Amino acid sequence: MSTFKALIIAICFLAISGSLYGQTCCSGGVPISGNLGMPYGSSGTWQFSLSYDINVLKTLKEGTEVLDDDARERITQSVLFQTGYSISKRFSADLLLSYVKQERTIRQFDNTDYVSTGGIGDAALLIKYTFSDPDRSKVLVTAAAGPKIPTGKTDFTRRDGIPLNADLQPGSGSWDGLFWINGLYKFNFRPNFNIASTVIYSLKGKNNKYLTDQTYQFGNELQVLVSLNDNFPVWKSILDATLFLRYRKALTDRFNDLNMPNTGGEWIFLAPSLGYNISQNLAFNAAFEVPLYANVTGTQLSPTYRLNVGVFVKFNRKNELLKL
Amino acid sequence: MRKVISLFFFMGLLLYSCNSQNQNPQGTNSGGIGSSADWLIPEGQVFDGGPGKDGIPALDQPQTSAINEISYLSDDDLVVGFSWNGNYRAYPHKILDWHEIINDDLNGSKIAVTYCPLTGTGIGWNREIAGIETTFGVSGLLYNSNLIPYDRYTDSNWCQISLSCVNGTLKGSRVSTFTVIETTWGTWKMMFPNSTVVNTNTGFSRNYRLYPYGDYRTNHNALLFPVNRMDERIPAKERVLAVIENEKARVYQFKEFEGGTNIITDNVDGKDIVIIGNKEKNFIIAFENMLNGAQQNYTVASGSGNQIVFSDTGGNGYDLFGNVIEGPDKGSRLLKATSFMAYWFSIGAFYPNTTIYNFGN
Numbered sequence: 060m061s062t063f064k065a066l067i068i069a070i071c072f073l074a075i076s077g078s079l080y081g082q083t084c085c086s087g088g089v090p091i092s093g094n095l096g097m098p099y100g101s102s103g104t105w106q107f108s109l110s111y112d113i114n115v116l117k118t119l120k121e122g123t124e125v126l127d128d129d130a131r132e133r134i135t136q137s138v139l140f141q142t143g144y145s146i147s148k149r150f151s152a153d154l155l156l157s158y159v160k161q162e163r164t165i166r167q168f169d170n171t172d173y174v175s176t177g178g179i180g181d182a183a184l185l186i187k188y189t190f191s192d193p194d195r196s197k198v199l200v201t202a203a204a205g206p207k208i209p210t211g212k213t214d215f216t217r218r219d220g221i222p223l224n225a226d227l228q229p230g231s232g233s234w235d236g237l238f239w240i241n242g243l244y245k246f247n248f249r250p251n252f253n254i255a256s257t258v259i260y261s262l263k264g265k266n267n268k269y270l271t272d273q274t275y276q277f278g279n280e281l282q283v284l285v286s287l288n289d290n291f292p293v294w295k296s297i298l299d300a301t302l303f304l305r306y307r308k309a310l311t312d313r314f315n316d317l318n319m320p321n322t323g324g325e326w327i328f329l330a331p332s333l334g335y336n337i338s339q340n341l342a343f344n345a346a347f348e349v350p351l352y353a354n355v356t357g358t359q360l361s362p363t364y365r366l367n368v369g370v371f372v373k374f375n376r377k378n379e380l381l382k383l
Numbered sequence: 384m385r386k387v388i389s390l391f392f393f394m395g396l397l398l399y400s401c402n403s404q405n406q407n408p409q410g411t412n413s414g415g416i417g418s419s420a421d422w423l424i425p426e427g428q429v430f431d432g433g434p435g436k437d438g439i440p441a442l443d444q445p446q447t448s449a450i451n452e453i454s455y456l457s458d459d460d461l462v463v464g465f466s467w468n469g470n471y472r473a474y475p476h477k478i479l480d481w482h483e484i485i486n487d488d489l490n491g492s493k494i495a496v497t498y499c500p501l502t503g504t505g506i507g508w509n510r511e512i513a514g515i516e517t518t519f520g521v522s523g524l525l526y527n528s529n530l531i532p533y534d535r536y537t538d539s540n541w542c543q544i545s546l547s548c549v550n551g552t553l554k555g556s557r558v559s560t561f562t563v564i565e566t567t568w569g570t571w572k573m574m575f576p577n578s579t580v581v582n583t584n585t586g587f588s589r590n591y592r593l594y595p596y597g598d599y600r601t602n603h604n605a606l607l608f609p610v611n612r613m614d615e616r617i618p619a620k621e622r623v624l625a626v627i628e629n630e631k632a633r634v635y636q637f638k639e640f641e642g643g644t645n646i647i648t649d650n651v652d653g654k655d656i657v658i659i660g661n662k663e664k665n666f667i668i669a670f671e672n673m674l675n676g677a678q679q680n681y682t683v684a685s686g687s688g689n690q691i692v693f694s695d696t697g698g699n700g701y702d703l704f705g706n707v708i709e710g711p712d713k714g715s716r717l718l719k720a721t722s723f724m725a726y727w728f729s730i731g732a733f734y735p736n737t738t739i740y741n742f743g744n
Contacts, residue, residue, distance in 0.1 A: 119588075127588035131438055167437035168520070174435065220426055221524065224433045270430065273609055317605045320597035358595055 091183050096239055097143030097153050099193055103375045106143040110369025116360040123354045130167045133360050136160040153185040159229035176215040178229045182208040199243040207235035213266055225275045232266025257284040278310030278323045299334030311356055324355035342371045423549040424526050430608050432525045439521040440587055441484035447579040450572045455583055458569030463505040465563050466704045467492040471578035473571050478581050481589045484532055486518040494561050495519045497543050499530035502729035504544055507561035527610045527732040544733050562704050562719035566666040574690055614731025624667040625730045626722040628652040632734035637662040644683045656720045657681055659693055670705045670717035
């Protein structure tokens with residue numbers, strides 16, 4: 060129990076630290092698709108996760124070259140609530156809701172210019188199907204598809220009423236198509252050890268109400284995640300260690316069907332993640348992501364680091380949650 | 384049960400941490416809005432360009448080099464040229480694309496070269512306003528896709544094309560302008576070989592060989608922000624000279640200046656002007672047709688060296704800035720008409736009844 064308390068305190072500290080970030084600036088992106096997909100659960104299982112995600116962009120790049128300029132900063136903070144229900148052995152559904160805060164800070168010529176918006180972000184729904192028999196197969200393949208639903212606001216303005224651009228809005232204003240496939244392989248020599256890969260393609264729709272009557276479309280996005288995962292007993296609990304490698308390619312955004320300069324690019328990220336399983340049904344995890352490679356289109360701010368902390372709960376019988 | 388309560392506490396904390404700095408449901412910002420929320424232009428059509436206030440950093444007192452020390456420019460690259468008291472300086476688009484404003488002091492002039500890459504407008508602003516010297520910065524705001532500079536003395540916002548303050552304590556004030564010329568690097572260095580040129584040692588890390596807006600300057604369909612109206616009589620990104628008189632605009636196209644230097648005399652809303660242009664050498668400039676209180680007749684200069692572009696019947700030879708550099712009135716100069724080069728769409732957006740000069744009519 061003392062470990063549990065320590066974790067709560069540590070995560071609360073992280074949460075409060077996030078609130079102390081005073082300022083920001085450009086091209087953040089709400090991490091909806093990257094966080095999609097609950098783990099496999101047996102029929103009748105409910106799963107919940109709540110996570111806090113902070114994505115800090117303050118590396119100005121031109122192509123692959125880092126420019127010596129730290130005047131701009133752009134932060135996206137998100138709280139992501141995800142729930143999944145296993146309808147049967149093979150079918151399940153996930154729903155993700157988000158709350159998003161966008162910040163932009165320019166520190167130039169001894170002045171600071173700060174803009175922020177915050178509100179309900181977009182939501183996503185995935186219907187998943189597991190092809191292999193989860194009870195027998197060492198290889199688990201799950202495919203999913205669903206919409207990203209434009210529940211977030213896209214018409215935030217500055218304090219003086221001037222509309223902010225698409226990048227600084229909590230929502231995208233578009234219905235997107237999400238396509239998700241995950242493969243997981245468990246090894247004979249060590250059943251706890253597995254390797255997994257997830258491919259996510261996000262087909263972006265258009266926001267036809269951008270700046271009242273204009274059209275904005277974020278660039279289609281491909282993400283490929285490969286992870287190595289193992290777990291170890293620590294005291295009476297399980298420590299879950301995962302190493303993620305994430306490739307992301309985003310096409311350029313489009314304004315009124317024409318390419319927006321300085322948007323889109325390719326990135327490779329490395330993210331070590333630690334999870335602490337208090338019980339089979341309750342876990343905390345934290346991941347820290349840094350870019351290994353970035354090749355942006357034109358000149359733009361590129362991610363500098365990202366932190367994600369969260370809690371995961373599952374139960375599959377009435378009142379099981381209370382037996383945590 | 385205690386764990387569940389702790390979990391909900393944790394969830395609440397997460398939400399608090401994400402929202403605690405945004406008590407105002409609208410966006411918040413600390414600057415760039417002047418001292419008044421009232422605008423002289425439609426506020427709903429002023430847009431945040433994305434980079435934010437000073438996100439595009441203006442240059443102050445830039446470093447310069449002699450022409451023969453410059454290697455980052457090609458002959459076809461455009462420059463904005465300025466002359467003051469016998470000194471000449473070029474401000475290349477390759478620098479202005481990234482900084483938009485250069486606050487300079489050339490031989491006693493207090494000039495801010497303002498350039499908007501989205502409207503293609505390069506205008507020399509006088510940094511002295513009501514007797515007070517200031518510098519200008521980039522507010523990050525746009526109106527009709529056009530640059531809104533702010534002055535660092537009062538933090539008021541100005542509109543580049545309308546040459547006026549549109550928000551803040553100086554609202555309603557007008558800026559006076561200097562004569563600047565937009566032409567190619569090849570023409571500039573031929574005409575003004577002793578000129579200085581802003582070099583790439585700006586103090587900012589940028590790739591000045593890269594144009595930051597993709598195919599924007601050649602794609603007539605590409606606009607990055609809404610404009611009030613689109614006048615489609617001329618392709619949107621065609622560079623024209625706009626002459627503004629009493630809030631009325633007339634534009635002159637390069638097609639009127641083919642086959643060497645041509646001179647046009649015209650009248651724009653009651654003011655007599657003379658326009659000198661050369662499509663091959665890539666310049667058009669307009670002056671008030673008045674030298675020392677008298678109208679002149681002008682002819683294209685021939686064989687008098689590179690600097691003398693045209694002459695008058697009184698025997699005076701003029702350089703591209705309208706300075707009399709040879710003849711009985713040497714030292715005098717023509718006053719520049721209120722004019723600037725621009726992408727056509729921006730003039731159509733600002734001035735709804737713009738007339739287009741046509742030699743046949």
